[in-house]
Amino acid sequence: SQQGEEDPQALSIQEGENATMNCSYKTSINNLQWYRQNSGRGLVHLILIRSNEREKHSGRLRVTLDTSKKSSSLLITASRAADTASYFCATDPSGGYQKVTFGTGTKLQVIP
Amino acid sequence: SQTIHQWPATLVQPVGSPLSLECTVEGTSNPNLYWYRQAAGRGLQLLFYSVGIGQISSEVPQNLSASRPQDRQFILSSKKLLLSDSGFYLCAWSAGGTTQYFGPGTRLTVL
Numbered sequence: 001s002q003q004g005e006e007d008p009q010a011l012s013i014q015e016g017e018n019a020t021m022n023c024s025y026k027t028s029i030n031n032l033q034w035y036r037q038n039s040g041r042g043l044v045h046l047i048l049i050r051s052n053e054r055e056k057h058s059g060r061l062r063v064t065l066d067t068s069k070k071s072s073s074l075l076i077t078a079s080r081a082a083d084t085a086s087y088f089c090a091t092d093p094s095g096g097y098q099k100v101t102f103g104t105g106t107k108l109q110v111i112p
Numbered sequence: 113s114q115t116i117h118q119w120p121a122t123l124v125q126p127v128g129s130p131l132s133l134e135c136t137v138e139g140t141s142n143p144n145l146y147w148y149r150q151a152a153g154r155g156l157q158l159l160f161y162s163v164g165i166g167q168i169s170s171e172v173p174q175n176l177s178a179s180r181p182q183d184r185q186f187i188l189s190s191k192k193l194l195l196s197d198s199g200f201y202l203c204a205w206s207a208g209g210t211t212q213y214f215g216p217g218t219r220l221t222v223l
Binding site: 030031033040041042043044045048088090092099100101102103104105107 | 148153154155156158161200202204210211212213214215216217219
């Protein structure tokens with residue numbers, strides 16, 4: 001079963017606006033990652049946040065993690081048309097080994 | 113630097129035909145290897161993973177199988193394809209940590 005579930009399933013914004021995607025999960029985790037997938041391509045790793053971290057930045061990306069609520073958010077600031085893609089969260093459960101579980105994804109469309 | 117290759121990029125096969133998808137990794141040794149399937153507009157389903165040559169763990173019972181004949185080669189096979197095997201197949205590797213690096217994928221259509 002899917003560990004992570006993204007919300008919303010789809011998001012359409014204008015170029016320059018910020019995009020926020022959320023991920024909820026069910027069990028305790030060691031870390032949580034966000035990946036990006038352009039249409040018809042493989043996934044690309046964006047950022048990893050550990051369970052003892054609350055916020056992390058990478059360029060225009062900001063990720064937060066709330067382990068008490070079992071949720072994470074990905075914020076893309078000043079979006080560009082090139083950010084159009086699907087975004088997936090992936091959780092690494094505590095006590096598990098190599099069984100990273102991917103969510104169902106948020107499809108982001110940035111309109112020029 | 114490390115690179116991961118998958119082929120073929122696209123494949124159209126009739127029901128009941130065999131399947132062989134190949135994945136190779138360059139620039140690293142003893143990677144963990146993964147096969148995923150992604151249905152249209154959906155998330156990733158882990159099919160198989162391998163932590164070493166000849167070591168394969170299956171996550172989903174089905175008519176697919178995987179083999180790892182060499183350290184950096186991972187093969188996904190089927191003896192007889194079903195319509196439900198259609199999808200986007202992704203190979204990935206990791207260096208033992210959590211972060212996975214994905215290949216470009218194979219689009220399989222079973223008719």
